[in-house]
Amino acid sequence: MDVSSSDALWAGTGLGSLARQALEYLVSHPGADEDAVAAGTGVSAAAAGTALRSLEAELLAVRIGGQPTRWSAGPPRSSLGALLARKRQELARAELYAEQLDEVYRMAPGRQIASDLFEVVESDEQVGARYAHLLRSSRQEVLHFARPPYVTRRITPADTSTAAGGMVRPGVRLRSVYDSDGIADDGCLQTALGGTPAEGELRLLPGIPMKLVIFDRVAAIMPLRKDDPAAGSLVVHSSTLLEVLTALFESVWERAVPLSLESSPASHTASPERQEGALHSRTRDILRLMAVGMKDDAIARALRLSRRTVQTHISDLGRQLGARTRFQIALLAQERGLLGDAEG
Incomplete structure (x- = not known):
């Protein structure tokens, strides 16, 4: 056996x-x-x-x-049947006790639970604890939207991928989309790059609609107020709403630009063919990040290049395409298929 x-x-x-x-x-x-x-x-x-x-x-x-x-x-x-019957009785008593505990949980002062489908969590400590518990409980996949305003004094949903990257279980897929409009400064970019685990996937897109984290598609957490993440969070258990939120994430994910976590300059000792391939790949990465509105400094930090290298690539592209502005470069590159398709 x-x-x-x-x-x-x-x-x-x-x-x-x-x-x-x-x-x-x-x-x-x-x-x-x-x-x-x-x-x-x-x-x-x-x-x-x-x-x-x-x-x-x-x-x-x-x-x-x-x-x-x-x-x-x-x-x-017969003997194992009797054992299993005893275990079923023990589980039935445990379920009854869980129901009794749940009633006490719902009646506790300061806790707001409108139904089994939603839970309001208001204090900083409770939000952080609830988020950490849901993250550590995930077994398959965590989906993550991050956008400003950010809260840095505590762990909050979608505020820092450092929290997610450090707490997600090995083998759990983490997919994050960051709002490129809010990642222009060094701190936000380093948080995104440093906090995403090696097996994680990070993309950028302007105008992310909301902060959101979905855990195994069975629970989600989001701020109660879009403009004030410190005002508390809503924990969602409704299967219908979770399907809608997951569909929203997948739609945004498809349109977002992949941000490589391992980008590096081509080696001087590599063959000419490999160096040329690396240059083309790097140029495509720069074009994709330009297309979502990132500035030269942010692109350089994201791809671990110097600002001068990024500007050189952009200038060369402008001459090759006959474009005078960054907008024209991005537009012509898209028309000629130079941006390539985002990997799923």
Whole structure:
């Protein structure tokens, strides 16, 4: 029997891994003693004895006498059925207790819960704690809009990707879209670049409609007031609204410009072909960032280039395209397909 799949099947019984292995051994080896169980499961005789006694306590195995003591598993259908019935009863009592706790939670002073679909969180500490809990609970994907005004005195949704990048679980996909109109200064850009984990994806777009974080598409958090992120947040559990918010994110994501987290100048020792390819890629990155309204200094910081290098690329492009202004460069580059398609 496959150990990993067996562990998953037994997770709800409350039995430890060693007890489960001992039971599986006894099912096919009736009348085995502790030494035989130990050898069959690859553990010490003392550990096997502990596992067998735990099975006895759960009425899954019995002693059948003799010297040394031998053990026999009970009929799995009836003995395990009784164990599972007890576990279901325990879960039912736990669910009832959870309902009672939820009533106390809702009645606590200062807490505003209009329904199971929405929750209002007002204080700085509560917003930060709620956000951190939802982030750490995520198992699949976190979707993130960031736009000004920013709050720096505490962890808030969509204010800093540093919080998200440091707290998101390994293996959870983090996709962030930053408002390019609010990322022109060094601090905001470094927050975005430094806070996005290596496996994260970062894009830019002007005019992001709102601050928003969506967790596994089962919960979302956003500020109550667009112009004042310190005024509290709304936690959303409504599946209908979550579908709408997710669709909004995907629409913005498709239009946003990817910001590479690993951009670097071409090596002087690279082949001419590789250097030319790197230059073309860098030029395309500069064009994309220009298209969302970023200035030369911000583009240089985003791509880890010097300001002079960015300006040289822009000047060269202007001459090649016959354009006199940045707007004309971006427009002609788009018409000629030089911007390329954003990666999904």
